[in-house]
Amino acid sequence: MSTISVREFSYNPSAVFARVEKGEAVQVTRHGxxxxxxxxxxxxxxxxxxxxxxxxxxLKAATSADRARLPHYEVPADVSPLDLLLAEREEDDR
Structure with a gap:
């Protein structure tokens, strides 16, 4: 999560909202x-x-490197994501 001051926010709120629309969480501070x-x-x-x-x-600030380390799963429309996760866990336990 990034942090900006009220002053910075007031200069260009549209830019801050654009960052939030892209998925970023932003803290706004006054005097810290x-x-x-x-x-x-x-x-x-x-x-x-x-x-x-x-x-x-x-929420902890997540960097792009943090997101890159998260696993990505392609889930076919006719398969339950939960079933895939449980199957993967079973394989790890073996």
Whole structure:
């Protein structure tokens, strides 16, 4: 998650919203204190927006290198993603 000051945000809010639309979470600070967290309205981060807003969880900033290390699975339309995951776990246990 990146951090910007209120002043930086006020100079070009459209650019900040464009970053959020691309999936980035942005903290807005005033005098070093977080006053707002902007989260994407869709995508993987969106499911956590309510929990972040309530202060129950904090999201760690993910770099492109972090995302590159995550496994990617091609899932055929007629196959359950859960079944693929469980099958992979069984193979790892052997």
């Amino acid at each position: 204190n977080v006053i707002a967290i902007l989260l994407p309205g869709s995508g993987p981060v969106a499911r956590y927006a309510d929990l972040v807003a309530q202060g129950k969880i904090r």
